[in-house]
Amino acid sequence: MYIAMNRFQVIRGKEDEFETIWKSRDKHLTEVSGFKEFHLLKGPQEENYTLYASHTVWSTYDSFEAWTKSDAFRKAHSNAGKYKSVYLGHPNFEGFETVEGA
């Protein structure tokens, strides 16, 4: 199992706008080989931002990597640059491999 998380620092007061963007976004994921599940997560509030993370579970790292090179990936990210005004800084990607647990 491989978990791809992208961490977003969303400016305080822009949380609803950020969530609406994600809810209305066509992620082109459900038919991708190796895709298991997607969640958008809301984390702790800090002084200047609220932490959010996209959280996508893949069967293997290789299936994730293949997706990043696909048309589905390109389509899902084609509008990503439009919404910079809700973020503090760049998203921060972290990928995780399962070490223990089913």
Add this chain to the structure above:
Amino acid sequence: MYIAMNRFQVIRGKEDEFETIWKSRDKHLTEVSGFKEFHLLKGPQEENYTLYASHTVWSTYDSFEAWTKSDAFRKAHSNAGKYKSVYLGHPNFEGFETVEGA
């Protein structure tokens, strides 16, 4: 759904020791109400450390919170202080609520 993650900066070269600690630890989780799944995750390598995260999925925040006040929690953490030598700094807890996704 609620995801509790504890982030560990594991000193480079101590990864095997850290993983062994977790694999041999009795987590007392399987019978806890609201517990869904546990994984230990290995994340990116940085210059001085490798990021790991414990990743526990709960049905609700309330079930997680009840666990933190339980005997099962106390037992699972009774040896946590013994292993400080594998970490750079303190673990960093982040809890996430599901905003979108099944």
